Every structure is written in C-alpha cells, then in structure tokens.
Amino acid sequence: MAEERSVQQRQHNGHGAGGEISGAIAEQASNTAEQMGRAVQQGVGRANAAISAVSERSGQAAQRTGEVLGNFRTAVETSARSQPGTTVALAALAGFVFGAFWRMGR
Numbered sequence: 001m002a003e004e005r006s007v008q009q010r011q012h013n014g015h016g017a018g019g020e021i022s023g024a025i026a027e028q029a030s031n032t033a034e035q036m037g038r039a040v041q042q043g044v045g046r047a048n049a050a051i052s053a054v055s056e057r058s059g060q061a062a063q064r065t066g067e068v069l070g071n072f073r074t075a076v077e078t079s080a081r082s083q084p085g086t087t088v089a090l091a092a093l094a095g096f097v098f099g100a101f102w103r104m105g106r
Helices: 004-012 017-081 084-105
Strands: none
Touching: 017 084
C-alpha cells in the first residue's frame, strides 16, 4: 500500500515513468535542434565561401575582358589608320556574318 502511494506520488510529481519519458523526449528534441543548428551554420558557411569565390572569379573575368577589349580597340584603330580600305571591308564582312547568324536565330 505504501509502495503504491509512492509510485502514485512520483507519477503525480512528474518523477514516474511518464516524467522520465517526457524528459527523454525533451532531451532528444534539444539534441536534434542543436545538431540541426550546427548543420545550418555549416551550410551557410559553405554558401558564403562559394559566393565569395564566384564573386572573385567574376571580377577577374571582367578585368580580363576589359583588357582584351582594350587590345582589340587599339588594334582596330591602328588598322584603320594604316589600311582604311581593308578595315572597312573587314567591318562589312563582320556585319554580313552577324546578320546571317541573326536571321538563322529567328
């Protein structure tokens, strides 16, 4: 009889089997939440690193493109001054090729 009261009191106070189970569930939920938080932080860190790498590479590509365009412009200017007829003929040919590709795309 006294033993039954002790069990009933423990269950009523939350120290019985139900209290142990709910405590275990709460602890498992807390552990799972912590693990998920760490996984999210790692994912964010990886995403930030990838964004930084892409940003750096695109900046380098833009710089190289600018250099190439500058070199091309210098070459065209030099060609136009030394051989104007040839430069105009090449420009007309480039326009014709561009127009042909434009029509094919329609």
